[in-house]
Amino acid sequence: MLTGLSWLALEVKYLERARSFYEETLELTLEGKTDSELRFSAGSTDLVLRRPDGVPRGGLHTHYAFSIPSGEYDDWWDRLSETYDLEEAEFGSSRSLYLYDPDGNCVELGQQSVDGPGIDGIFEVVLEVEALERAADLYGELGFETVDVGDDRKRVRMDGPMALELWEPHLGLADARGGVHVDLGFETDDLDAVVSAVSERVCSLERASDTTAVIRDPDGHVLTVTEA
Secondary structure, X not given: OEEEEEEEEEEOOOHHHHHHHHHHHOXXXXXXXXXXXXXXXXXXXXXXXXXXXXXXXXXXOOEEEEEEEHHHHHHHHHHHOOOOOOEEEEEOOEEEEEEEOOOOOEEEEEEEOOOOOOOOOEEEEEXXXXXXXXXXXXXXXXXXXXXXXXXXXXXXXXXXXXXXXXXXXXXXXXXXXXXXXXXXXXXXXOHHHHHHHHOOOOOEEEEEEOOEEEEEOOOOOEEEEEEO
């Protein structure tokens, strides 16, 4: 139903400080700039950095993961560890490193099957939710499939256009937290089906145009879904 992740928006306090981290430290390409927003290219997905002067706001303390080619991992580790106190986790044969941006978002760089060079996509986003079952049911209606439930019953991992983790409030790997009021953009091949699936489950749903719907879920996350 949802075929791709178009963007992830984060809230930042100071644009130039955030720009320095993402443009210089993580080597993302700046694609657009206004007085209140920066837009970077991260492969097929945009990363949007937004000052808190309107709605929807970007996400706060959001844990999310960038894809990097497996062969680049050691180079990234060596370079970033000169400045940052990195943490590492292994998932089967893949490794991920974790660091924090200037606004407290936990940024993961993980080995994925991508071409690169450098960061090439966002493969995971973590949302904080109040009621895990309710949130998993909603995102299941959007086509995400549950693939793992945490032993503590505080998190669910779902597969879809990217990996979506739903966390009740707690600290995860690298003391990460799920994001609050996160703004996500998705693509779909059937907008009418999306609207029909969730219209009775969400706080608000607006058809912004014939091809776009803006959804606010019960936890305050905003999903903008556009039919390609």
